[in-house]
Amino acid sequence: MDNKTKLESHAIEPVPDELLDLPTFIGPASGSRPRNVAGDENAGIAACGSIVGQYELLGEIARGAMGVVYRARHQKLGRLAAIKMILDPDAVGADVHERFETEAKAAATLDHPGIVALFETGRWNGYPYFAMAYVDGESLLERLRSGPMTPTQAAGMAQQVSEAMAHAHKRHIIHRDLKPANILIDSEGVPHITDFGVCKDLSSSSHLTTAGELVGTPHYMPPEQAGACDSPLGPAADVYSIGAVLFAMLTGRPPFLAATPVDVVAQVLTQEPVSPKALNANIPVELSVITMKCLRKKPQQRYRDASELAADLARYLDGKPIQARPPSLYDRVHLFLQRHVFFASVSGTAVLVLLSLMGFVFASLLQTRVQLATVEVELDQTQRQLANERRLTTRFLSQRSNLSADEDRQSFITQYEMDRLSSAVEQVAESAPDVALQLAIEAAKFSIEHEIQLPETVESLLVAATTPDGETAGEDSSNGMSLAERISLAQQRIILPMSAEDRTLFGLPSLETTPAVPPTPPTP
Known part of the structure; x- marks a missing residue:
């Protein structure tokens, strides 16, 4: 079935890629997109048919600002692989090389069917590369171009992604860039997480991110990663990103939309997302509650790590009661005031007077009841x-x-x-x-x-x-x-x-x- 037939069957307009995803940010929090520092976009590209290590390059799959990914075949074993290579090692800074090595080490550390496996690393004509398992299918970004998934499909996909990330969290690794483009779906519909280029090893003393630097994708970036300094970065950051991806799978759009990446980051820091059920009434309440728990501003109010999220999604899929609960009355009032800052500032005095009057009436009622007793x-x-x-x-x-x-x-x-x-x-x-x-x-x-x-x-x-x-x-x-x-x-x-x-x-x-x-x- 082609994309046009899919769109007609869903009766949903296609979602532009720039509204569903953005390139990964690695740089100052200025909102500018990463640029190709190599200058010539063809610089450092190996031609098809080239032999890289023991792999023959069959064609280019994708290209980013700093690197390119090829489809390749092992010469002896015949298995397909994906070769990732830095475009121009002389034109990028030392931090790019360190991130490249970090991704390779993280992939080598992790051994889970839901995470793209690493085969080998090496250099080709001075260009660092590593070979990964080839996922024959499409990315989640490509899948969502035809519209949102059903609640059961979205919950099942999010559960499998959460289980894979739970494996990484047990090894003190957080991804920091979970988004639809970095989730590959094979021909059997199983998701595989890829691109650990900006991951962070919590057990390591390496600090690739400096103050004032954005790392990740604004649409799926938690507040503490977008600049909120009141909470340390931990597994709950990936929980937020999985929740944002689940939001996109349920509604066909990320939690926040804005004209520029800077505006998206501002919304992530200051605004609360609308409930996915408000955008799609067919979404079950339980799944909407799970999604909103993932998207809470404070990490301690989310699931502690991906294993807790996976367990709650499993309970939902099995028809059992979930652990997550809707926000309390206090939380709802707090969120309402956050969403209506102007109302709160203009009517603050009136609200205080009303609350004072209610307190006086309540105290008088209590005193009267004591006297009556x-x-x-x-x-x-x-x-x-x-x-x-x-x-x-x-x-x-x-x-x-x-x-x-x-x-x-x-x-x-x-x-x-x-x-x-x-x-x-x-x-x-x-x-x-x-x-x-x-x-x-x-x-x-x-x-x-x-x-x-x-x-x-x-x-x-x-x-x-x-x-x-x-x-x-x-x-x-x-x-x-x-x-x-x-x-x-x-x-x-x-x-x-x-x-x-x-x-x-x-x-x-x-x-x-x-x-x-x-x-x-x-x-x-």
Whole structure:
């Protein structure tokens, strides 16, 4: 099927190459394209039929600013290979030679079916070269010229690329230039990663990239590689690039489009990409979430490396729940403000006023709820106290008719008052221990004043409250203490005295009229 038939079947306009991909940048961050320093574009080109090492050159496959790639055949084995050679070794700087050697070493280090294998290296008439496995097919860039892939195809392709890069990441190598042009698809549809010319060995002390230098392709370059200095370069950089490639496979375009490479870099640094599902409603939510996680600005918010991304893509393809999650509410608000800087600057004061008002209303609501809860507790306590008073009053009235002498009536009233205080102590002993202790003190005072027996429950509470630390209530040192002494000691332990309202509720006299505690007799 030719390209025209493919386009008609997809009903999609072809995507210009300059909108889908750009040449790899190796140089100052000025936005200028790399130039052919050799001057004569034909300089250093070996003719077809030339013998390079043990390979016969069959024809030119592609050419870049510094090098050229040939299709070749091994003279003895007959296998096809791709020969990559520097165009003019005398016209390029030492860094180009070092990058060439870096690519050869990286390819030799990596042994994975998803990475183009290296066969041998050498020199031909002074020109450095290396021979790689030949991939009979097309690049992903050529494949995307006919339009986006289906979600399943795109996820499967991204998973295989991620698994290959996971192999590289385990060996501390990051590609730094993953893009459709550097992903070759063989005749069986299997992707193979090539062109490790700008890769970085994280375990090496070599620093080919200097400050202010762009390395990579703007459309697929992560922020930390495009100039953001707040994060070191690591495996998450390749995760971003794979996410950008996945975005292109799903939508037919990279995450950012602009008139010039410099504008693309500016968008990578300052703007958030639109969700691929917003461009193609047929994209599943899970796959869109995976893609957007790869494209987060901060490396720590992406997948840690390609192996994590490959695992999540595998879960998606198997119909299992994915690990990635959509951005939280805070993240969405933050992204919204980033996308609408003008709105945020103009309406910032209004937003702050609104947030302040909402905070005030929320605080008032909380305070009201606390006050309401307090009132409910006090109301419940009052209702229980009234029920207790009714019970004691009913018992008093039922027994009053049996009393004859005034002395008996007075004694009964005194006992009634003691019963009322004792009952109040039991009522609040668990819910308000401090109040219960103060009621017990009042009952003890009443006991001393009227020479009446203090109920056992009240006395036990006073003993427990006045027993020194480390001693039990049954020891002699505590049992030898008089009731007046216990009252005095218990009063010292009161932190918050009862309010006038509580004293009225429990039928206690006001503090001004409270009789004094009889003085403690001196110890002989």
